[in-house]
Amino acid sequence: MDELIIRVLEGEASPRQQSELERWRESSGENEERFHEVAGVWRLTGEHREIRAQGPAPSARELLSGGGPSELRPSAGGLSPVREAGRWPLRVAALAAALLLGLGMGHFSARPGGMGVEFHTGAGEMTTATLADGTVVRLAPSSRLRIEQRQGVREVWLEGRAFFSVARDPSRPFIVRGSAGDATVLGTRFDVENRGDDLRLLVLEGRVAVSVPDGDVEVGAGELAEARRGSAPSVTAVSDPEAMVAWLGVFMAFESTPLGQVARELEARLGIQVEFTDPELATRTVSGWFGRDVRDEIVPIICRIAGVQCEVEGSAVRMSP
Structure with a gap:
């Protein structure tokens, strides 16, 4: 259904498909909520389309399906550096991460x-x-x-x-x-x-x-x-x-939050210790939210959003430009 929502938002849907989406939205509150979530990601991909480095910006379809230009590559010693093939808009990646991590x-x-x-x-x-x-x-x-x-x-x-x-x-x-x-x-x-x-x-x-x-x-x-x-x-x-705010559990939400503050909250909430090889990295900002305890996913996503390379070993993370 996400694909149909995007087709309608982009003006690519036929009248029959538009009617199908309207019926689906009206059938339950959960469907209407999902429509607004997907529409939010789509809207932000349209508002922030500029690319800061080589590599294409992912589309709303790629973001919702978990695609896009970033990748994880294993290295010796159990470390997992996160490398950016291209930096796309921070908020778009963050909202897509929120959708992927669940409600x-x-x-x-x-x-x-x-x-x-x-x-x-x-x-x-x-x-x-x-x-x-x-x-x-x-x-x-x-x-x-x-x-x-x-x-x-x-x-x-x-x-x-x-x-x-x-x-x-x-x-x-x-x-x-x-x-x-x-x-x-x-x-x-x-x-x-x-x-x-x-x-x-x-x-x-x-x-x-x-x-x-x-x-x-x-x-x-x-x-x-x-x-x-x-x-x-x-x-x-x-x-x-x-x-x-212990009632939040592992839920975390950031809005243009400095990476240094994000690191402090990762340590307080999840026991993850972050080291910056360059103090300037702590001033970069992150926007997005995470709703489940998926530690193996949260750190790579934050690193991708912030445009930094990360090496992860156990509960320790080293961030570098």
Whole structure:
């Protein structure tokens, strides 16, 4: 079905095929969710087609089927260098990786009138949504996320808990609304719980403005904001932010995140130790998300996205230009 979706998006489908896709999308919420995932990859391959080195950029078909110009080559001593035949757009490769590594559980529904969609999870369920702007949301158990679909608006409504990796767009702030208050960001990664009168927000990267009826605060990386109706919000520094997002398990999401920060999270989450042969490599950025514990796949994909060579030996990774 992915092939048919791409044919329709590229204007290559016949009227019969277009009707077939429409019927498939309308038959279940899972089908509609898959359509938006594939459409997101297709859209980004079209927006970022430039090539920085020799070798062709992979098409949406190649990305969704796991193809493309990169390859893994074994070497002596059990090391696995990852070599780039061509560097294609970082976000496209990252989103394709997310599709290839799989999604979580959850439920999806379209809102009447086409004004938005809604995701919700039951007890013990989690799911991941990639929004139209590239923002990635990991929805915690017993939570509900409503996504507004209006031109020029980046706004969601949350009841429960979620982790956000927000695509950067200085001209359009991203707003998370809830019964206890709102969070406004330009591009960042944060964990927020908004239930009833209580709001709790932890920032891992960037800055977030929190607005509640009893006051406004700005929260930076490594800080926790807490607010309850009837009292002013408070902000405290957190010594171990990673411990506070343990509910994510092995799920990781990055949005223009420096490779040095990615390395720290690989060590904290998966016990993978990263060594940079050139300090400049730590400043390169990565965008994408990974939803399953597939360590043998995560490291090569990150290396491919960042355009670095990697040698892997056990739980140690050496990154070089």
